[in-house]
Amino acid sequence: MKPVQAAEAAIVRGAAGAGRTGRTARTAAVALAMGGVLLFTAACNDGGSGGSGGSAAAGASGGASGAAGSSGGSTTQAAPKASAAVLTVSAKDGATDVQPGGFTVTVASGKLTSVELKDKNDKAVAGTIAADGLSWKPSAPLAVGMAYTVNAQAKDDAGLPAAISSGFTTLSPAKKVATNDNIADNGTYGVGMIVSVAFSKPVKNKDAVLKGITVEASDGTVVKGHWFGSQRLDIRPAEYWKPGTKVTVKYRLKSVEVSPGVYGDVDRDEPFTIGRYxxxxxxxxxxxxxxxxxxxxxxxxxxxxxxxxxxxxxxxxxxxxxxxxxxxxxxxxxxxxxxxxxxxxxxxxxxxxxxxxxxxxxxxxxxxxxxxxxxxxxxxxxxxxxxxxxxxxxxxxxxxxxxxxxxxxxxxxxxxxxxxxxxxxxxxxxx
The missing domain is CATH 2.40.440.10 (L,D-transpeptidase catalytic domain-like)
Structure with a gap:
């Protein structure tokens, strides 16, 4: 049998993981790849004596290092080819205080092929690889106080794959802002109703808060939010609501950093109905x-x-x-x-x-x-x-x-x- 070729890629777990330096991780990766080659070669040759075709490595009982067979000439084992692609996860492996916002997976000297991020309940997190293939980020901020695992793969220009895996936990915020509005669940309101949201502390990341509050109307009515200062957000459509419209205000603020070190306090839905005109x-x-x-x-x-x-x-x-x-x-x-x-x-x-x-x-x-x-x-x-x-x-x-x-x-x-x-x-x- 012909010699088995070197592994296509080195798989590195937690390149920035606890207790490993970059050189240690690379050494482990090469050792893993070489070990896989030697074991696979030994299995193919089944430990038998060399024939006229030669052997890539002696069997387990042969005592040879694999540089030459017992007879019939010698073969040279090819060195593993490592992918040029270098993957990086923004959260260090084992970290316990990761910010819920800003999580990314990036690659240098290659293009991402897949990224899978899951929480401790094995629920996948939606996200998108950028058009240039160099980065991935989730569609929304991660949940606070949640454990996650990420597995990502990429290929370099030669098609050689690389991979990385990591585990981390997002922080549990010590500071929160209270959120209150003027809507009662399943209430009925007039056609001029404006949803007014009050925050107990000043909001600095206003755009992030706006993304964390969405309003869905049964007739597709579009709404916008307007800030009055830093602690009040009012939301309304361009024209008065149509009678009978079913409206739901959806808050997803628990994982939103509303100001440095301060997070929202609520993830809930508030439905209401527009009454007669x-x-x-x-x-x-x-x-x-x-x-x-x-x-x-x-x-x-x-x-x-x-x-x-x-x-x-x-x-x-x-x-x-x-x-x-x-x-x-x-x-x-x-x-x-x-x-x-x-x-x-x-x-x-x-x-x-x-x-x-x-x-x-x-x-x-x-x-x-x-x-x-x-x-x-x-x-x-x-x-x-x-x-x-x-x-x-x-x-x-x-x-x-x-x-x-x-x-x-x-x-x-x-x-x-x-x-x-x-x-x-x-x-x-x-x-």
Missing amino acids: QVSTVDAAKHVMTVASGGGATKSIPITAGNDQNPSWNGTMVISGKEKVTRMNSATVANVKGDEYDVPDVPHAMRLTTTGTYVHGNYWGNAFGKSNASHGCIGLKDVKGGSESSSAGTFFNSSLVGDVVKIVNSKGRTVSPDNGLSGWTLPWSNW
């Missing part, structure tokens, strides 16, 4: 609110808006909360001019802004449809204790969090997009 327009100059419902139906309700000293905001706002009874005190509102007030039992209150603008019932005045007499709120006729059949009670019961209330023709300024859920005042091109 209702958009209300308050004309402060005419002292009337027109409520538009689905199917083109409209209803006009006499109102009173902010007086000349305390005009109502102009702009598109969204009902962010509802309270059947609440206390309103001028001491809690900035820049109130004129008489102070403290009403302990304001009925049918629906918040529009964080600065204290409401649509609410009013049992102490009679300016509805006639003049603007409030301190900036939109007042509807009601009775003390609140009546379900009053203008305020009827509007309260027909309204959802997420319904749009647009105020026009007020002497006030336009509401800021971060004052409540007023992001609709910001053009989509700037969102």
